[in-house]
Amino acid sequence: MNTTLGDLAQSFMLQRRGAALKNDIHRLTQELSTGRVADTKSVLAGNFSYLSDIERDVRVLEGYKVATTEAAQFTETVQNILDGIQTNSSDLSDTMLLISTSAVETVLPQVEADSRANLANLVSSLNVDFGGRSLFAGAATDTAPLVSEEAILTGLISAVAGQTTASDIFAAAQAWFDNPAGFRAAVYQGSDNALSPFVLSDQDRLNIDIRADNPVLRNLMMNTAIGVIASDPSLALDVAVQRAVIAQAGQNLLGSQDQMTKMRAEVGFSQSRIEDVRARNAVEATSLEFARSALLAADPYETATKLEEVQFRLQGLYSVTVRLSELSLLNFIR
Known part of the structure; x- marks a missing residue:
């Protein structure tokens, strides 16, 4: 059975995905500039006592x-x-x-x-x-x-x-x-x-x-x-x-x-x-x-790679959004 999304649901899904990618870009940019991970919880696995x-x-x-x-x-x-x-x-x-x-x-x-x-x-x-x-x-x-x-x-x-x-x-x-x-x-x-x-x-x-x-x-x-x-x-x-x-x-x-x-x-x-x-x-x-930096340090190469990847995915999302916005019945029956 094929399941399709309506236009409104599809638009909402694209907006959510775009917002998530923008948040990732903001987080990775912050980590690249400060040299520290933004999400300490994930790094420490919930164990904050040492920090x-x-x-x-x-x-x-x-x-x-x-x-x-x-x-x-x-x-x-x-x-x-x-x-x-x-x-x-x-x-x-x-x-x-x-x-x-x-x-x-x-x-x-x-x-x-x-x-x-x-x-x-x-x-x-x-x-x-x-x-x-x-x-x-x-x-x-x-x-x-x-x-x-x-x-x-x-x-x-x-x-x-x-x-x-x-x-x-x-x-x-x-x-x-x-x-x-x-x-x-x-x-x-x-x-x-x-x-x-x-x-x-x-x-x-x-x-x-x-x-x-x-x-x-x-x-x-x-x-x-x-x-x-x-x-x-x-x-x-x-x-x-x-x-x-x-x-x-x-x-x-x-x-x-x-x-x-x-x-x-x-x-x-x-x-x-x-x-x-x-x-x-x-x-x-x-x-x-030094100990705190070692614990919370963000690898600059890995961070830059992830940032480039997220930027590429966001650019692709924008391209898909533009293509979808150009669809019409007239273009479909031509």
């Missing part, structure tokens, strides 16, 4: 990439600030030692001016924030760690008032900076707790704990501030004591350079560690991308 694990690990590594970038920028900023602080304190030390041996009394005020500028810069540097987060306030990331240089000078003058020798002045100054009821109560407003560690990978945590109340930084602030108050009229120190105080402050600043170098070396080690972890994460991410 899901890969994609989860890729997302985790993307998060670690953000963390390592932030940690690298954070430590670089800390390193640059410590570099500036060390350079300024070294220069001030040279100035103090030079002027303290000068026979000209009129140069002593230069120490006060240089020390005041250095102290203001030191406080400003330690109050710097990174992305809205304080660098040297420990866990109190929303707080500037130091009140102001004026708070330091006011507290220090009160602490050394009445002292008449250089050794007594430094002893009183050291006691005020070390006393929780002194410097920490009047000037430091950061946290006693360290900043939360940076999570760089599944195994790596990085702690950066340099706060503005660090003993090395306190020592710099103390000796710099002493350079400011040495000639303060309220203390009424004679010139010989002023020279002795300035000379001792210069020696102390000079002696702090090794400690500053050690602190910066520790930050440098952290920077190196961040780069090592970042490189390791990058290698792992590349391996995962």
Whole structure:
């Protein structure tokens, strides 16, 4: 028994076939341009667990990439600030030692001016924030760690008032900076707790704990501030004591350079560690991308061949459609 299709049914069948071929062309073109199969379900045969694990690990590594970038920028900023602080304190030390041996009394005020500028810069540097987060306030990331240089000078003058020798002045100054009821109560407003560690990978945590109340930084602030108050009229120190105080402050600043170098070396080690972890994460991410590509890769030669075949079939379908559209009773009976 012969079965024939009516004109309407035949037209509908040709439209469906044409739509299917167009979808195939779109899919194959996409695969050829991206290099990945469009229908992952058919490739994985319904087993998505392996691909899901890969994609989860890729997302985790993307998060670690953000963390390592932030940690690298954070430590670089800390390193640059410590570099500036060390350079300024070294220069001030040279100035103090030079002027303290000068026979000209009129140069002593230069120490006060240089020390005041250095102290203001030191406080400003330690109050710097990174992305809205304080660098040297420990866990109190929303707080500037130091009140102001004026708070330091006011507290220090009160602490050394009445002292008449250089050794007594430094002893009183050291006691005020070390006393929780002194410097920490009047000037430091950061946290006693360290900043939360940076999570760089599944195994790596990085702690950066340099706060503005660090003993090395306190020592710099103390000796710099002493350079400011040495000639303060309220203390009424004679010139010989002023020279002795300035000379001792210069020696102390000079002696702090090794400690500053050690602190910066520790930050440098952290920077190196961040780069090592970042490189390791990058290698792992590349391996995962390779595995995912191998799993979902579309063979370019095979895809191009299929695309050419589908295009040829679509062209043939168009030709048949045109031929059918030209049929009429008049053409049939000729």
